[in-house]
Each structure stands twice: as C-alpha cells, then as structure tokens.
Amino acid sequence: MSENKRLGVLTGGGDAPGLNPAIRGVFYKASELGYEIVGLRDGWKGLLEKDAIPLTKEEVDAALTKGGTILGSSRTNPYNREGGKELAEKNFHELGLNALIAIGGEDTLGVAGQLVRDFRLPINGVPKTIDFDVPETDFTLGFFTALEVTTDVLERLQDTARSHHRVMVLEVMGRHAGWLGLFTAVAGGADYVLVPEKKANIDDLVLKVKQAVSNKGFAVVVVSEGAVLDESMLKDRPVDEFGHVQLGGMGEVVASFLEKQLNMEVKAVILGHAQRGGKPSVLDRILPQLQAIKAVEWLHDGQTGVLAAYREGSIKPIDLTKVVGKNRPLPESLINDFSVFFRG
Numbered sequence: 324m325s326e327n328k329r330l331g332v333l334t335g336g337g338d339a340p341g342l343n344p345a346i347r348g349v350f351y352k353a354s355e356l357g358y359e360i361v362g363l364r365d366g367w368k369g370l371l372e373k374d375a376i377p378l379t380k381e382e383v384d385a386a387l388t389k390g391g392t393i394l395g396s397s398r399t400n401p402y403n404r405e406g407g408k409e410l411a412e413k414n415f416h417e418l419g420l421n422a423l424i425a426i427g428g429e430d431t432l433g434v435a436g437q438l439v440r441d442f443r444l445p446i447n448g449v450p451k452t453i454d455f456d457v458p459e460t461d462f463t464l465g466f467f468t469a470l471e472v473t474t475d476v477l478e479r480l481q482d483t484a485r486s487h488h489r490v491m492v493l494e495v496m497g498r499h500a501g502w503l504g505l506f507t508a509v510a511g512g513a514d515y516v517l518v519p520e521k522k523a524n525i526d527d528l529v530l531k532v533k534q535a536v537s538n539k540g541f542a543v544v545v546v547s548e549g550a551v552l553d554e555s556m557l558k559d560r561p562v563d564e565f566g567h568v569q570l571g572g573m574g575e576v577v578a579s580f581l582e583k584q585l586n587m588e589v590k591a592v593i594l595g596h597a598q599r600g601g602k603p604s605v606l607d608r609i610l611p612q613l614q615a616i617k618a619v620e621w622l623h624d625g626q627t628g629v630l631a632a633y634r635e636g637s638i639k640p641i642d643l644t645k646v647v648g649k650n651r652p653l654p655e656s657l658i659n660d661f662s663v664f665f666r667g
C-alpha cells in the first residue's frame with residue numbers, strides 16, 4: 324500500500340447493538356497499520372454522496388457501550404439506482420480510499436460483494452443483523468443483545484398474562500428467519516411459536532394454547548414478524564430499495580384469530596424497533612471488535628472481498644460473493660429439536 328493510506332468504514336441496513344464496537348475495532352486496527360480512517364455516513368448513501376467524516380479515537384471509545392451506530396445507517400442500494408454502481412466506484416477513488424469495511428446484513432454485504440466482483444474494489448465485510456440470518460457465519464452482531472430484550476419482554480408478559488388469565492401474543496422481528504422468535508420462545512418458556520420457515524399449523528396452535536389456558540390459566544405465544552398466517556396481509560405493503568416488504572402486524576392477526584377460536588381476550592404486543600436499541604451485551608462488544616480487526620488486517624494484507632465470519636470457534640475469511648442474495652434460515656433439525664416444548 325502507498326503512503327497516506329485512507330480506510331473507509333460504513334454501517335448499512337437496520338441498526339443493531341454492536342455496530343459501534345465493530346467501528347472501534349476497525350479504527351484501532353487501521354490506525355495501528357497507519358491508515359487515516361473516515362466514516363461514510365448512512366451506509367452506501369455516504370459513498371454515493373461522498374459524505375465522509377474523519378473519525379477520532381475519543382469518538383469510537385465513547386461509543387463502545389452505546390447502541391445504534393455513530394455513522395448512521397440507511398437501506399440505500401447503489402444497484403437499484405441508475406448509474407449507482409458506477410458512481411460508487413468513482414466516489415471510492417475520489418474519496419482517496421484504499422480500503423473499505425462494510426458492516427451490515429445480507430443486503431449491505433451483498434452490495435459489497437457486487438462491488439468487489441464488478442470493480443475489484445478492496446472491500447471486506449463484518450456481519451450484522453438482529454435477524455441472525457447472514458449466510459456463512461454462525462454469529463451476527465446484535466442478535467444476542469436483541470434476544471435479551473425480547474426474552475425479558477416475554478417474561479414480563481407472562482407476569483401480566485398470569486394475573487389476568489389472558490392469552491398474550493408477542494411479535495418479534497425476523498423477516499426471513501425465525502432465529503429471534505424461536506430462541507425467545509425457548510429462552511422465555513412460551514407455549515407456542517410461529518416462524519417464517521415452517522408453515523403455521525393452525526390446529527396445533529389452537530390446541531396448545533387451549534391446553535396452556537386449561538392447565539395454568541394463561542398462555543403466551545411468540546410470532547416472528549415474517550411468519551405468515553394470512554397471506555392477504557402482505558398485499559399493498561411498501562417495499563424498500565432491496566425489494567423487502569415492510570412487515571409488522573402478524574402478532575395482531577394471530578391474536579384476533581385466537582380470540583375468535585378461544586372466545587376469550589387475547590392481547591398482542593408488537594415489540595418493534597425497541598428490540599434493536601440499547602447497549603450491546605458483552606458478547607456483542609467482544610466478537611464484533613475481533614471480526615473488525617481481522618477484516619482490516621486481511622484488507623491490509625491484500626486479502627479482499629471477504630466476510631469476517633465466525634465459524635467453529637474462530638474468525639474466518641469467507642468469499643463475500645457467497646453472501647450475495649442469500650440468507651440463513653433456521654435449520655429444520657433445530658426447529659424439530661425445540662418442537663418438544665411446543666407440542667400439544
């Protein structure tokens with residue numbers, strides 16, 4: 324690498340606790356290797372608009388324990404805009420970047436993979452999403468912090484459901500994958516769970532909830548937002564730049580369905596964006612910093628176009644093109660193993 328090396332870092336897609344620790348890892352390693360570090364604001368939008376800010380050690384240190392991202396985020400997709408990918412390449416050079424770290428989920432990393440493929444830009448990725456569904460990695464920053472939040476809420480709902488002899492439905496995020504839904508239900512002891520990977524068995528759901536009500540006087544059901552009980556709900560919903568339908572509201576559908584079936588009061592709680600906020604857990608501070616350090620180190624050594632994936636106990640470089648257009652659903656075997664808790 325030449326003198327005056329400049330490394331950019333961006334965070335894209337839905338924010339997640341652990342983004343700031345990842346930025347800090349990037350900053351420390353890149354500084355040690357002699358780079359000037361700039362943050363691109365609001366994901367790929369920052370590259371398209373050449374919106375870059377210098378980062379300081381004080382800023383990244385102060386952000387370590389904070390949720391969200393100090394760089395801002397967006398769902399901007401250069402590949403969905405006329406001339407977007409060419410503009411991204413041009414701006415990369417005009418900003419004087421020698422390297423870029425993209426921290427994001429399947430969409431943000433997918434763009435990184437395409438820019439590497441189309442222009443050979445030196446970009447590495449760090450996986451993020453509370454949905455836990457980036458392929459090729461067993462860990463995505465944000466998931467375990469979000470799981471603590473969703474599980475805590477489930478426990479609180481059990482207290483109030485027990486007191487009022489009610490059925491309560493908790494909707495959690497998880498667009499294509501039910502990791503957050505299933506793990507919340509198992510960690511918090513829900514009576515039933517609906518996930519996107521498995522077609523809802525309505526008879527099972529009703530039976531299990533009826534049993535819970537008759538045995539203990541209340542029931543709690545967890546629903547992943549991407550679980551589909553009623554397809555008609557998805558019509559006419561807005562889509563983002565990556566073509567994803569904006570979800571939310573399946574908890575209400577399940578609650579009103581159960582209300583009719585059981586002839587009793589059923590309340591829905593849509594947790595929404597609260598589950599993405601809050602300070603990162605210690606795991607969401609340690610692993611993202613390590614992944615970021617490796618992503619920078621590899622870039623510096625000329626190994627580009629890779630994701631710093633956590634697999635089998637260590638951080639491994641995985642070709643970013645393997646991530647483009649894919650996600651990581653719950654394995655059927657895991658759903659089957661945990662189904663012991665949800666059978667009638």
Ligand code: F6P
Nearest residue numbers: 336337452453454496497498570
């Ligand atoms: O980042 C993933 C995610 O949290 C999904 O679980 C959810 O469907 C989506 O983002 C919500 O997106 P937005 O923040 O744009 O409403």
